[in-house]
Amino acid sequence: MSNFVGSPVEEFDQYVMNHIPIRLIRLSDMKFVGRDDVRKRFRSYVPATNPFGFYEPSRLVKYAILSHRWLDSGEPTYEEMKAGTATGPGYEKLENFCEQARKYNMEFAWSDTCCIDKSNSTELDESIRSMFRWYRNSAICVVHLAKSTTIEDILHDEWTERGWTLQELLAPSHIKFFNKHWMPMTNDPNDKREEANTKILQTLEKATGIPHDEIYWQFKPGPFKVDERMVWAARRKTTRVEDVAYSLMGIFDVSLQIAYGEGGDRAFCRLIEAIMQAGDPSVLNWKGPAANHHTSNAIPRSPKSFLDRRELKLASGRQLEMTMTSLGLRMPLVILPLNLPSAEAIGKGRACITFDCLLYPDIKIDINVDNTLNHGQYRYALGIINYSLIRDGSLREVVEMQSKSAGFPLKCRLVDQFSSSTSAPRTTSVVGFGFENLNQMFGPWKRIREEGLIEVNFPITPRFYIGYKYLEIVHL
Numbered sequence: 001m002s003n004f005v006g007s008p009v010e011e012f013d014q015y016v017m018n019h020i021p022i023r024l025i026r027l028s029d030m031k032f033v034g035r036d037d038v039r040k041r042f043r044s045y046v047p048a049t050n051p052f053g054f055y056e057p058s059r060l061v062k063y064a065i066l067s068h069r070w071l072d073s074g075e076p077t078y079e080e081m082k083a084g085t086a087t088g089p090g091y092e093k094l095e096n097f098c099e100q101a102r103k104y105n106m107e108f109a110w111s112d113t114c115c116i117d118k119s120n121s122t123e124l125d126e127s128i129r130s131m132f133r134w135y136r137n138s139a140i141c142v143v144h145l146a147k148s149t150t151i152e153d154i155l156h157d158e159w160t161e162r163g164w165t166l167q168e169l170l171a172p173s174h175i176k177f178f179n180k181h182w183m184p185m186t187n188d189p190n191d192k193r194e195e196a197n198t199k200i201l202q203t204l205e206k207a208t209g210i211p212h213d214e215i216y217w218q219f220k221p222g223p224f225k226v227d228e229r230m231v232w233a234a235r236r237k238t239t240r241v242e243d244v245a246y247s248l249m250g251i252f253d254v255s256l257q258i259a260y261g262e263g264g265d266r267a268f269c270r271l272i273e274a275i276m277q278a279g280d281p282s283v284l285n286w287k288g289p290a291a292n293h294h295t296s297n298a299i300p301r302s303p304k305s306f307l308d309r310r311e312l313k314l315a316s317g318r319q320l321e322m323t324m325t326s327l328g329l330r331m332p333l334v335i336l337p338l339n340l341p342s343a344e345a346i347g348k349g350r351a352c353i354t355f356d357c358l359l360y361p362d363i364k365i366d367i368n369v370d371n372t373l374n375h376g377q378y379r380y381a382l383g384i385i386n387y388s389l390i391r392d393g394s395l396r397e398v399v400e401m402q403s404k405s406a407g408f409p410l411k412c413r414l415v416d417q418f419s420s421s422t423s424a425p426r427t428t429s430v431v432g433f434g435f436e437n438l439n440q441m442f443g444p445w446k447r448i449r450e451e452g453l454i455e456v457n458f459p460i461t462p463r464f465y466i467g468y469k470y471l472e473i474v475h476l
Helices: 008-019 035-045 078-083 089-103 121-136 151-156 165-170 199-208 212-216 226-233 264-276
Strands: 023-026 031-034 063-067 108-110 140-144 175-178 323-325 328-339 350-357 364-370 378-384 387-391 397-402 404-413 454-457 463-466 471-475
Touching (some): 031 035, 063 089, 063 165, 151 199, 165 199, 165 212, 328 404, 378 454
Parallel strands (some): 063 140, 140 175
Antiparallel strands (some): 328 378, 328 471, 404 454
8 A cells, every 4th residue: 555645636646656557457348458547437436535534545446466377388468468369278367367356346457467568678677566566455366276176285286386476475465266177265255364274374384384374464575584584485486587586575675676687696686685774684594605796795595595594583673784885794793702622623524613602601602614724723703693782871882782692603814914915904802802812913704604693592681781892893
């Protein structure tokens, strides 16, 4: 829905011209109508004033929307529909969808196969960016499961495995599932009933990995709970590799310029960067190889990077400043120095080593590191992401920590002071390490390869304080 506030006529015009599809099918004659046609059709029904102080145009402008698995070939195109020459199995599917829409007393319908002029790049761009909103504003979403006869068949239906159908499941408030014979799969008028955990919701939860309350409740899009929502998309497939990112824009409520041909990696990096602007730390909770980003190694490769994430139960609400720069992802982190026991710094290959926390000796941190490194050339630390800056009784700024925290395992390397390195060296005393040789110079902190966020439970009160000197700007 729109947040526009004005007269009912102004609200109606704004809604129709911005929040419904560019083009709809008029069910009475199967002809296309544009937004201006829809506005003319209903404008005389819009009241001049509203004594209740608000007006909902969606109650007047209703359309059905189709969610389905595309055929390999034979779907009706915009050009064929416009010329009246559409035929074949795809058009038969469209006719069945429109027939169901009429049973719900809809006057208009929309399908992604034929209602977008894909030769018009501007229209295609707007359609992809607006898709979540169009599904949300529909009066009913008709889902056709071409591989299912019974509810149990949903577990193996391709519809649950496609990238675009994720938002088509989450966005609508009113949804109805039909099997391959176009028979309703339940007796409910709305398969997103809020008051019951129905068999079809339980099956959808099992098939998609999405909790049923996220499905039936009005899903709230936004750049939060990123790690959890990325897992929902991790095993889904798209025909165009860029659609892995584009199909998630609506779910995270971000906007990207559509640029088919840029490649899936670049598109997903742009999606992550857009999500990071909101500052929710959950976007950092992934594990494995980083994306081939031009400046940062803190960007995941794809939604699959979130599959092996650690389950972190952190207090929500606080934002973390994240800014992409030419030096990498800029973040202020609380740097807790770690000590590598010499007895464990042996062996070859990657190994899980238990580090001691120098500030809190009771804390032990298990980190997978490359044991072929000369550990004496490195310093290790944990960069805590969840903290708050407050002022104490004397108005000094201090760092408030939580007993349940999470952080990046980091390392920095000893720098040859006479080398030509372009990285600005620093002494470890800047962050209060207290190591025996304060004259040693180290390079910038780097994320330990393929490691994700690590949860730390401090055996202290729920909140405690640490000196401001431990807060450091890092570029990962």
